[in-house]
Amino acid sequence: MVDPSIRLAGLRLATPLMLASGTVGYGPEYDGLVDFSKVGAIVTKTVTPKPRAGNAPPRLAETRGGMLNSIGLENVGLDRFLSEKLAEAGRLPTLVIASVAGETPSEFAALCEAIGEREETAGLELNVSCPNVRRARRPLWADPDGVSAVVAAARCATDKPLLLKLSPNAADVTSVAEAGERAGADALVVANTLPGMRIDVTTQAPMLGNRFGGLSGPALLPVNLALVWQLSESIGIPIVGSGGIERAEDALEYMMAGASAFQVGTALFRTPSVVDRIVDDLTQHALSDGVNCLSGYTGAAKEADTTCLRTRAD
Amino acid sequence: MFDTAEPGQFVLVDTGPERALRRPFSVAGVTADGDVELLIALRGDGTRALADLPVGSLLTIMGPLGRGFMPPASRRAAHVAPHAAGATQGASEAAPWSPDADPWSPEAAPWSTEAPPAAVVVAGGIGVAGVRFLVQRLSSAGTTATLFVGARTGDTLLHTTLPEPDAVHLATDDGTMGFRGTVCDLFAAESATLPVNTKIYGCGPRAMLDSLSAIADERGMACELSLEEMMACGVGACRGCVVSTVDGYRTVCKDGPVFDASVLVPERCVIEVADG
Numbered sequence: 001m002v003d004p005s006i007r008l009a010g011l012r013l014a015t016p017l018m019l020a021s022g023t024v025g026y027g028p029e030y031d032g033l034v035d036f037s038k039v040g041a042i043v044t045k046t047v048t049p050k051p052r053a054g055n056a057p058p059r060l061a062e063t064r065g066g067m068l069n070s071i072g073l074e075n076v077g078l079d080r081f082l083s084e085k086l087a088e089a090g091r092l093p094t095l096v097i098a099s100v101a102g103e104t105p106s107e108f109a110a111l112c113e114a115i116g117e118r119e120e121t122a123g124l125e126l127n128v129s130c131p132n133v134r135r136a137r138r139p140l141w142a143d144p145d146g147v148s149a150v151v152a153a154a155r156c157a158t159d160k161p162l163l164l165k166l167s168p169n170a171a172d173v174t175s176v177a178e179a180g181e182r183a184g185a186d187a188l189v190v191a192n193t194l195p196g197m198r199i200d201v202t203t204q205a206p207m208l209g210n211r212f213g214g215l216s217g218p219a220l221l222p223v224n225l226a227l228v229w230q231l232s233e234s235i236g237i238p239i240v241g242s243g244g245i246e247r248a249e250d251a252l253e254y255m256m257a258g259a260s261a262f263q264v265g266t267a268l269f270r271t272p273s274v275v276d277r278i279v280d281d282l283t284q285h286a287l288s289d290g291v292n293c294l295s296g297y298t299g300a301a302k303e304a305d306t307t308c309l310r311t312r313a314d
Numbered sequence: 315m316f317d318t319a320e321p322g323q324f325v326l327v328d329t330g331p332e333r334a335l336r337r338p339f340s341v342a343g344v345t346a347d348g349d350v351e352l353l354i355a356l357r358g359d360g361t362r363a364l365a366d367l368p369v370g371s372l373l374t375i376m377g378p379l380g381r382g383f384m385p386p387a388s389r390r391a392a393h394v395a396p397h398a399a400g401a402t403q404g405a406s407e408a409a410p411w412s413p414d415a416d417p418w419s420p421e422a423a424p425w426s427t428e429a430p431p432a433a434v435v436v437a438g439g440i441g442v443a444g445v446r447f448l449v450q451r452l453s454s455a456g457t458t459a460t461l462f463v464g465a466r467t468g469d470t471l472l473h474t475t476l477p478e479p480d481a482v483h484l485a486t487d488d489g490t491m492g493f494r495g496t497v498c499d500l501f502a503a504e505s506a507t508l509p510v511n512t513k514i515y516g517c518g519p520r521a522m523l524d525s526l527s528a529i530a531d532e533r534g535m536a537c538e539l540s541l542e543e544m545m546a547c548g549v550g551a552c553r554g555c556v557v558s559t560v561d562g563y564r565t566v567c568k569d570g571p572v573f574d575a576s577v578l579v580p581e582r583c584v585i586e587v588a589d590g
């Protein structure tokens with residue numbers, strides 16, 4: 001028997017598979033399409049203090065190896081999230097992690113306090129990395145001090161686990177991650193989408209209404225995988241890998257690079273049943289590898305790598 | 315399997331792992347066995363991949379999805395309003411169609427007891443695929459629809475895929491078949507003779523739908539339009555396929571794909587606002 005459950009930031013997840021923010025709405029949209037009992041946790045659409053209309057359409061473009069989105073954090077806002085969406089999500093047989101984004105540390109804190117005190121909330125994901133919203137000066141995701149202030153404010157506002165979702169686009173992701181860890185984040189989500197664009201050669205115009213969007217899908221996997229490996233060298237808190245996971249083997253790569261859990265997003269669009277397939281195949285891998293629990297894979301490639309380096313040194 | 319499909323609803327088709335997004339296609343009809351019929355134009359790599367599949371291949375299809383057309387005498391009340399009014403849950407996101415609330419059933423169709431209003435169906439290009447099922451349903455409900463079909467050239471006219479291709483008013487941009495001009499020009503010329511309680515159904519390129527909407531507005535006629543957008547989730551979760559309405563952005567996949575013309579903000583207006 002393989003135990004598919006894992007521990008993450010004080011939570012017990014039924015499986016290491018989480019559904020990434022922005023791809024499952026608030027959860028119930030996918031009721032009947034996804035077997036939520038196989039989902040360790042869903043991460044809701046990012047909630048902001050006030051409702052947001054989002055970016056001008058078109059908001060989607062396809063690209064080889066993935067897609068671009070420029071939704072721009074369209075969401076119902078905190079009030080309606082609390083009065084309506086959170087309770088609906090809470091009825092699903094999985095944990096609910098609320099993704100939040102504010103413009104200031106105090107906005108992040110207010111969101112975390114209001115959502116964190118609800119029993120449906122298992123944890124909060126701090127979205128400091130949306131590529132589709134602009135900030136006056138340096139983007140928040142590339143600013144260790146800014147991220148530190150956000151995490152510290154959120155930490156004071158709730159006792160619930162705090163996940164910090166990083167951007168793969170920062171020049172020095174390690175500094176941002178370390179700042180987040182020091183400020184009290186319980187886990188890192190590595191990572192969000194990468195900025196990108198497409199141009200329609202017939203209309204000779206950008207395909208996205210917002211010009212730029214976030215790249216997700218298989219093209220992103222090697223980028224974010226390298227980040228997971230790199231960050232797990234210097235970071236003590238658990239890492240949730242994310243980016244381009246479509247099958248169990250993709251998830252295993254992230255776990256072997258050092259991730260404790262992983263998020264699936266874009267793959268859900270083409271194949272909602274991808275959840276079952278990944279979880280079932282992971283269990284099969286564990287059975288044939290003689291691994292009792294899936295957390296046994298975390299960092300496995302690093303151990304092999306160290307042995308390999310040592311052998312070479314000898 | 316697709317017995318519950320309503321005219322105007324759509325399905326999402328998986329075209330293979332090379333493409334991250336499924337392709338939306340209107341339900342063009344449902345066979346007696348409950349199989350869904352799709353009319354697919356070769357327009358890009360996704361549709362080409364489908365065309366290259368050998369006969370008998372298994373397709374992964376999700377649906378029927380979205381909100382379809384309403385019968386001529388009924389108008390979708392508060393299509394958009396519940397969101398704006400901050401209505402309590404349930405009311406704002408009620409299941410769009412269910413067998414016991416089928417607006418096409420004889421019990422629900424008000425025209426079964428009253429004089430049926432006239433219906434006009436206007437399709438441009440591949441928009442024919444979006445109204446074929448509607449034309450079938452109107453016909454079986456005893457409503458005679460006047461059909462207008464347009465295309466760029468005679469070669470690309472798709473009226474022959476409709477149940478009664480002979481009774482169709484045709485328009486081509488180059489005049490190679492039927493009226494020379496757009497299908498909206500043709501409809502505008504004819505519409506003066508139609509009774510005011512005529513309901514207009516449209517499917518086609520967005521510019522055509524916006525023209526149609528303007529004509530309907532001028533004549534005071536009810537009008538429903540079927541929109542198309544690139545989609546990701548198909549269930550209203552990702553907010554990727556939104557269009558501008560009088561009540562803000564609404565998803566084509568769940569709030570649509572059929573919208574009452576009166577709630578849609580014409581695309582030209584959107585551009586003017588953005589520039590100005």
